[in-house]
Amino acid sequence: MDLNICIVHYNSAETIRCLESLAAQTVRPSVVLVNNASTDGSMDPIRAYANTGSLAITILEAPSNGGFAAGNNIALRWAHRHTPEAWNMLLNNDTLLPEDFVEQLIATAESIRQQSSVPFALSVTEYDGSKRKKRHTGMQYLSLPTGWCFASSGLCRTPYLCGACVLLDPRAPLWDESYFLYFEDADYAKRLQANGYRLLTTDITRYYHIKGATTAYNPELIAIQMTSMWRYYRTYYPRLMPVVRWFRVFTNLLRGRIRVARIINQTYHQA
Numbered sequence: 001m002d003l004n005i006c007i008v009h010y011n012s013a014e015t016i017r018c019l020e021s022l023a024a025q026t027v028r029p030s031v032v033l034v035n036n037a038s039t040d041g042s043m044d045p046i047r048a049y050a051n052t053g054s055l056a057i058t059i060l061e062a063p064s065n066g067g068f069a070a071g072n073n074i075a076l077r078w079a080h081r082h083t084p085e086a087w088n089m090l091l092n093n094d095t096l097l098p099e100d101f102v103e104q105l106i107a108t109a110e111s112i113r114q115q116s117s118v119p120f121a122l123s124v125t126e127y128d129g130s131k132r133k134k135r136h137t138g139m140q141y142l143s144l145p146t147g148w149c150f151a152s153s154g155l156c157r158t159p160y161l162c163g164a165c166v167l168l169d170p171r172a173p174l175w176d177e178s179y180f181l182y183f184e185d186a187d188y189a190k191r192l193q194a195n196g197y198r199l200l201t202t203d204i205t206r207y208y209h210i211k212g213a214t215t216a217y218n219p220e221l222i223a224i225q226m227t228s229m230w231r232y233y234r235t236y237y238p239r240l241m242p243v244v245r246w247f248r249v250f251t252n253l254l255r256g257r258i259r260v261a262r263i264i265n266q267t268y269h270q271a
Helices: 015-023 043-051 068-082 101-115 184-194 219-236 238-254 258-270
Strands: 003-009 030-035 057-061 087-091 120-128 134-136 155-157 165-168 198-209
Touching: 003 015, 003 068, 003 101, 015 030, 015 043, 030 043, 030 068, 043 057, 057 068, 068 087, 068 184, 101 120, 101 198, 184 198, 184 219, 219 238, 219 258, 238 258
Parallel strands: 003 030, 003 087, 030 057, 120 198
Antiparallel strands: 087 165, 120 134, 120 165, 155 198
């Protein structure tokens, strides 16, 4: 199986570490890296690293920062055009992988292909990048309205895949670019299912996600997150919006996060 690793980069020092973990793989993939109009000079070390030849990296320049979904689409369009038979794994730039990650992922995907001709998308167990504790394995559908996550084991079918790590076949659809950030992966899960895909997750391997801790305290990011959430619910579950609003506001008030509760109400009324 030919494999591209598609990474969207924007103003991050973590991308180099992600590339280094890919270069250390027992089965080394090709990388398609989208620079989402970075402004901080963080692309300079990436370009220097690409020139070392440690990893086959194709760098694509986005004309503007259209968000995570738009960046993924730039990579997928390039892959569909230049490597039409290759599978594509969408991977967050702030992730680290064990050395046999790609090998295990390919073996699992090949096994699934031999058992069924139904198209599928595959993700794996996510671990916290700093605490090295299991965060979830994709079975966290209820986290969309509540923030609660659930774990699973083995190879499981799930209604939702975390966009930080998703393996797709060459014919997978593109993302909805109206989502700038947050909930684009929840929407993409719906798009995959509408195209006949099974959503699968496995704990045969893992990845470490170095998530920033600023979202809970950054009003601008919270507003973006809530705006995307209401767009998602307005599209798929409009009748649940009042319930989700009540639960989110109530739990944030219990935690003393009054400002967050106000943002939830404001973005709800704007939805």
